[in-house]
Amino acid sequence: MTEKHDLLLEIGCEEIPAGYVAPALKRMEELFAEFCEKNRISSGETKTFGTPRRLALTAEAVADRQDDMVIEIKGPPSKAALAPDGSFNEAAAKFAESRGGSLKQLQIRPTDRGDYLFMVKKEKGGKTAAALAELPKFIFERLAFPKSMRWDVRPARFARPARWILLLYANKPVRAGFNGLPCGPFTYGNRWHGSKKIKVSSIPDYFEKLEAAGVVADHRRRREMIRKAATGLARGNPYMPDELLDEVNFLVEYPYAAIGTFPVEFTELPPEVLIICIKKNQRYFPVSDPATGRMLPEFVVAMNAPLTESKKVIEGYERVLNSRLKDAKFFYDEDLKTSMKDRAESLKRITFQDKLGSLWDKQERVKALAADLGAGWGAAAEDVRTAVEAASLMKADLASQMVFEYTEIQGTVGKYYILAEGGRTEVAQAVEEHYMPRFADDALAASAAGALLAVADKMDTVTGYFSVGLIPTGSADPYQLRRAALGVIRTLEAFNMPFTFEDLARMSAERHGEIAGDENSRRKLVDFFEERYRNYMVASGYPHDVMEALAARKAPLAKKREAADAIVEVKDAEEFRDFREVFTRISNIMSKSKPSVGKGVNPDLFQAEEERALREAWLKAKPALEDPNATESGKLMAMFALAAPGAAFFDKVLVMDKDENVRENRGVMLFEILAGITDNSADYKLIVKK
Structure with missing residues (x-):
């Protein structure tokens, strides 16, 4: 009878970079599952645990024999x-x-x-314990890191030098020597506790003895300990975004929290600057006043050891931070000696791209495009004026010392500098918001002026790079044009701007001579945005075939989404299938025979009642399709009325009649129906038939 036992594996090493640990733990769990499948070993729930010095895995109910094969x-x-x-x-x-x-x-x-x-x-399956001797090697050799290293004369590579392997099965050690590493029922504690060798007899024993030796092996529990300790110590609200909390979590094995302070004069700096100095450079937790939201002159630090000489240790943390804050204060004070207008003038000497001119040239293009977009959108005159004024200053902070040092807060620095010299709040806000969204899930601009500027800036960037042939290929996108296109799409949708991709390409291309008169290049630009929009919608849950069907339609994004919703709602209905069948037959015929351009339908050439019935049904449906105020559901209902006369037409009428005039007339009628539906609704033959 097969018995089941628990398993514990730990790979001990020198301190692994904090950002490497979580991905390694996820991969470790996947590799264990692969190993079990390959070796026909059944197992229960698997969990991983990590600290800077160890990657560990436990598995419940691991069968003591391999499955027969x-x-x-x-x-x-x-x-x-x-x-x-x-x-x-x-x-x-x-x-x-x-x-x-x-x-x-x-x-x-x-x-x-x-x-x-x-x-x-x-x-017949063998003993699991024998197969497990290969487990450490299997996982060790397949764990990949952004950067790996060799040490001593060992051939294997790892994130940092590995020092020991612990492998227990059924509470017994499994000998699994690999790469000259010691393997046995032993682990090691926190360095600050002497890193003593600890003998382990079971999984509960492992966690209990490690904690006694200054190691909380469960990173989930350790993370919560850090959060609670920081919240309890701070006089205000500690700033603990997930990415910072995760990083600090994998910097310590047992968190000991403490409070540090810095001179109150540094709280005059923009809060984003303080947060970067405290969070990014030092991995401390900044603290804000819950009542005012202003930064307090203190921080919380999580250490890997108890404070035996707390005053000296904290003074060391404070001394390092104060040096960084002094630099930031110097940059801030020096930058304020030059006005944003003068700083914008200096952009004439900073190249945006060799063939696209300077940053000043880019600002001028964006200024003109923002004005055109505002007029086309019907935005309030004050919002357009704000966007144009902000466009003249939007890149000025790129010439500042602060942004040179802290590039991630470009735009935000410009906002504070505009406010410091008495500029309008709306202009300052638009300058900050024109970079939004900075990444896929980032917040969008909140103001209309900021949205105009965000769309204009990103459209100018994408159009400019397309105009000089720097188009993304495959996975390569060094200028992040796909991200910029997604930002345009999200902003257009959020603010319900009435532009098609063709509109945007035409308006933006007018500022780029190389592409302005080149229809083929503009088509590539439109196709690029269509592809990004299609991927964005599919990622949001819309069927791929529905988005393919809508790709050819020239419509604002709000209309495209409404159409997608309407199609998804009815695509499995019988009446939709009947309509799709007729549309597909029309499309297939027209793909083989194109009627003469410019000819109209001549009812006098109709020879069958079915021709006349289809023509009348189309003339009834056409106004609903061409009505810009019609709902997409209403358009579908109008098109469904074509199904019955369309089916009768194809049953009784031969489109390719011997009489050339009759044949041409039927082709013109079908082409008119096809173009009218495709241009105003969708290419329904691309909807997958069920």
């Missing part, structure tokens, strides 16, 4: 393996011998190509 080996056709009396002949015997089996293991089985000889071998 049946191996089937296909041989020659049965007629070549059987004697006249139906027994296996010499060829069959040689086949069995070559595969390490006997005649008793041979069978005749039917296949798609007739009866064949098969050898069926049953391999």
Whole structure:
């Protein structure tokens, strides 16, 4: 009878970079599952645990024997393996011998190509403990890190030098020597506790003894300890975004929290600057006043050891931080000596891109485009004025010392500098918001002026790079044009701007001579945005075929989303399937025969009542399709009325009539229906038939 036992694996090493640990733990769990599948070992729930010095895994209910395996080996056709009396002949015997089996293991089985000889071998599963000896090597060799290293003369690579392997199964050590690493029932505690060798007898014993030696191995529990300690110590609200909390969590093995302070004069700096100095450079937690939201002159630090000489240790933390804050204060004070207008002038000497001119040139293009977008959107005159004014200053902070040092807060620095010299709040806000969204899930601009500027700036960037041939290919996108396009799409949708991608390409191209008159280049630009929009919508849950069908439609994004919702709601209905069938037949015929351009439908050439009925049905549906105020559901209902007369038409009427005039007239009618539906709704033949 198969028994089940728990398993514990730990790889001990020197301190791993904090950002490497979580991905390594996830991969470790995947590799254990692969190992079990490969070795036919059944197991229960698996969990991983990590600190800077160890990657650990536990698995419950691991079977003590591998599953039995049946191996089937296909041989020659049965007629070549059987004697006249139906027994296996010499060829069959040689086949069995070559595969390490006997005649008793041979069978005749039917296949798609007739009866064949098969050898069926049953391999009994071995002991799990023996197979587990290969587990550390299997995982160790397959764990990948952004950067790996070799140490000593060992051939293996790892994030940092590995020092020991702990492997227990059924509370017994498994000998799994690999790469010269010691392997046994031993682990090591926190360095600050002497890093003593600890003998482990079980999984509960592992966690208990490690904690006594200054190691909380469960990173989930350790993270919560840090959060509670920081919240309890701070006089205000500690700033603990997930990415900072995760990083600090994997910098310590047992968190000891403490409070530090800095001179109150530094709270005059923009809060984003303080947060960067405290969070990014030092990995401390900044603290804000819950009543005012202003930064307090203190921080919380999580350490890896108890404070034996707390005053000196905290003074060291404060001294390092004060040096960084002094630099930031110097940059801030020096920058304020130059006005934003003068700083904007200096952009004439800073190149945006060799063929696209300076940052000043870019600002001028964006200023003109923002004005055009505002007029086309019907935005309030004050919002357009604000956007244009902000466009003249939007890149000025790139010439500041503060942004040179802290590039991630470009735009935000510009906002504070505009406010410091008495500029309008609305202009300062638009300058900050024109970078939004900075990444896929980032917040969007909150103001109309900021949205105009964000769309104009990103459109100018994408159009400019397309105009000089720097177009993303495959996975390569060094100028982050896909991110910029997604930012345009999200902003257009959020503010319900009435522009099609064709509108944006045309308006933006007018400022780039190389692409302005090139229809083919503008088409590539539109296709690029269509692809990004399609991927964005599919990622949001819309079916791929629906978005493909809508790709050719020139419509604002709000209308496209409304159409997608309407199609998704009815695409499985019988009336939709009937309509799609008629549309597909029209599309297929028109793909083979194009009618003369410019000709209209002549009812006098109709020879069948079904022709007239289809024409009348189309003339009734057409106004709803072309009405800009019609709902997309209403358009679908109007098109569904074409299904019955369309089906009757194809049953009774031969489109390719012998009479050239009749044939041409029918083609013109069908082409008008096809173009009217595709241009105003969707290409329904691309909807997958169910």
